[in-house]
Amino acid sequence: MNEKTMRKSRWQTVIFLLIIIVLTYLSSAITQFNFIDGMATIPEAVGWIFSNLMITQESLGKLPKILEKLNETILMSIAATTLAAVVSLFLGLFGSKTTKINNFLSVFARFIASVSRNIPVVAWSLILLLSFGQNSVTGFLALFVGTVGFLTRAFIESIDEASQSAVEALKATGATYFQIVSKAVIPQCLPQMISWILFMIETNIRNATLVGILTATGIGYTFDVYYKTLNYNAVALVTFCIVIAVLIVDFISNYIRRVIL
Amino acid sequence: MSLLKVEGLGKSYTSDIKILKNINFEIKAGEFVSIIGPSGAGKSTMLRCMNRMVEFNEGKIIFNNNDVGSLNKKELRKLRTSIGMVFQHYNLVPRLTVIENVLHGRFGYKTTMQGILGRYTEEEKERAFYLLEKLGIHEHAYKRCDQLSGGQQQRVGICRALIQEPKLVLCDEPIASLDPSSSKIIMDHLKSISTEMGITCLVNLHQVEVAQNYSDRIIGLNKGEIVFSGTSSELSEEQINKIYGTETKDLIMA
Ligand SMILES: Nc1ncnc2c1ncn2[C@@H]1O[C@H](COP(=O)(O)OP(=O)(O)OP(=O)(O)O)[C@@H](O)[C@H]1O
Ligand SMILES: [Mg+2]
Numbered sequence A: 001m002n003e004k005t006m007r008k009s010r011w012q013t014v015i016f017l018l019i020i021i022v023l024t025y026l027s028s029a030i031t032q033f034n035f036i037d038g039m040a041t042i043p044e045a046v047g048w049i050f051s052n053l054m055i056t057q058e059s060l061g062k063l064p065k066i067l068e069k070l071n072e073t074i075l076m077s078i079a080a081t082t083l084a085a086v087v088s089l090f091l092g093l094f095g096s097k098t099t100k101i102n103n104f105l106s107v108f109a110r111f112i113a114s115v116s117r118n119i120p121v122v123a124w125s126l127i128l129l130l131s132f133g134q135n136s137v138t139g140f141l142a143l144f145v146g147t148v149g150f151l152t153r154a155f156i157e158s159i160d161e162a163s164q165s166a167v168e169a170l171k172a173t174g175a176t177y178f179q180i181v182s183k184a185v186i187p188q189c190l191p192q193m194i195s196w197i198l199f200m201i202e203t204n205i206r207n208a209t210l211v212g213i214l215t216a217t218g219i220g221y222t223f224d225v226y227y228k229t230l231n232y233n234a235v236a237l238v239t240f241c242i243v244i245a246v247l248i249v250d251f252i253s254n255y256i257r258r259v260i261l
Numbered sequence B: 001m002s003l004l005k006v007e008g009l010g011k012s013y014t015s016d017i018k019i020l021k022n023i024n025f026e027i028k029a030g031e032f033v034s035i036i037g038p039s040g041a042g043k044s045t046m047l048r049c050m051n052r053m054v055e056f057n058e059g060k061i062i063f064n065n066n067d068v069g070s071l072n073k074k075e076l077r078k079l080r081t082s083i084g085m086v087f088q089h090y091n092l093v094p095r096l097t098v099i100e101n102v103l104h105g106r107f108g109y110k111t112t113m114q115g116i117l118g119r120y121t122e123e124e125k126e127r128a129f130y131l132l133e134k135l136g137i138h139e140h141a142y143k144r145c146d147q148l149s150g151g152q153q154q155r156v157g158i159c160r161a162l163i164q165e166p167k168l169v170l171c172d173e174p175i176a177s178l179d180p181s182s183s184k185i186i187m188d189h190l191k192s193i194s195t196e197m198g199i200t201c202l203v204n205l206h207q208v209e210v211a212q213n214y215s216d217r218i219i220g221l222n223k224g225e226i227v228f229s230g231t232s233s234e235l236s237e238e239q240i241n242k243i244y245g246t247e248t249k250d251l252i253m254a
Helices: A003-031 A035-040 A042-052 A063-095 A103-118 A121-132 A136-173 A177-215 A218-228 A232-260 B043-050 B073-081 B098-109 B112-117 B122-134 B150-162 B180-196 B208-214 B237-244 B248-253
Strands: B002-011 B020-028 B032-036 B058-063 B083-086 B168-172 B200-204 B217-222 B225-230
Touching: A035 A042, A042 A232, A063 A103, A063 A136, A063 A177, A063 A218, A063 A232, A103 A136, A121 A136, A121 A177, A136 A177, A136 B073, A136 B083, A136 B098, A136 B150, A177 A218, A177 A232, A177 B098, A177 B112, A218 A232, B002 B043, B002 B200, B020 B043, B020 B200, B020 B225, B032 B043, B032 B180, B032 B208, B043 B058, B043 B168, B043 B200, B073 B083, B073 B098, B083 B150, B098 B122, B098 B150, B122 B150, B150 B168, B150 B180, B168 B180, B180 B200, B180 B208, B217 B237, B225 B237
Parallel strands: B032 B200, B032 B217, B083 B168, B168 B200
Antiparallel strands: B002 B020, B002 B058, B217 B225
């Protein structure tokens, strides 16, 4: 980098910082959020958390029930993710420039991906609540739809990036579409795809809690019930269990990633 | 009798520019022909018209008595089995082993199911090892391709083309990403393919000297037109300038 570009990039940093400061100021002014007041409540809030959100002997008695619900939520997240992965694999193949069958399916796949990805999971839950009501199908579908969008997009990129040249070579040998997909595209992209699927399983376990609150299922519902009955010790236990579960899943998926990549 | 005959070939990707204009040439079986020309002249496009990896708009290509342009999907697949292809960037599946990549060259002869299940006959496997040995990379047979050097990967690419039992091998700048010593190994192998096995080679090249050393015949392409066609000795300084549209001195400087 020469001096001129360095000076230019330093200027860019300054301007960027200024913009951020102005934006922060403007948005807090518009929403009437007083930063100083907000900060002042922190000690009190922390005090409240420590005095109320304690796991007690009594709340530990609820552990088996909580674990059962947590288990249910984790399994549902995994099921929604894996099913979505299968659908996304096909949409990814249709959507990718290198493996598309025709333009119509390609546009279709990309459309599905962007629609389902750009609507947050919480919004999907609320939309699906209207038609399916408060049950586990709604939660499952909400996770499924959001995941299809995300994974399709990720798979399209993985396929485009990883296998374009090999696809060309195999086409030139006279290989059929499914031979090319199964022997060049999938072997080359699989580690990356698995990595994305693991990422979505982690994300979905976190999302499932929130979705559960809305759809009255799983660990989210348990959380909600204790919260509304002011049983804060149980709320603390639920939160603790979720954190531990997410950490364990994180650990496992990182381990798998290390092995396959 | 010629193996490949091109008549009035024309190609345009967009309606405003013609990439190839009225290309005519003939290649006999076993010939080693190089195509040279500046970047963007249409060398890659022309090569890919031969096996219809690029669809051409005008003219006729007759390969081995088949009218290439009129083949349906199934016939095209059959045609492609008899035309091998070698690429600048090798175009292997990097995560798979060398032997798997070589055997990919047999897909054209198999049903979709046989290919997906990876059913290869004993003869095919033996042939794959024979070819790897011939190109001097048999000890790497079970290594993943991404662990090989560029020159070794290109030899895998050549094995994949040869196991197709092709009549013609198309090479798109096979040595453009390689150092001089690997380049020589690759060019020597390609030359021996044409002299020993009688397989026709059509090779895009950037280096004029390499083309002169190895080719039976050289085709010079400029802006989509053939501006030279003849033997290495017929390619004079003046002709080279005509092909590249510059002085050779500038070429070296650039
Ligand atoms: N898929 C495509 N769509 C549109 N234009 C293309 C496409 N492929 C190539 N072209 C254009 O066709 C022209 C010839 O390209 P081609 O790749 O055949 O040249 P080349 O002689 O192989 O060049 P190089 O030596 O750089 O590889 C270029 O102007 C290029 O921009
Ligand atoms: Mg080219």
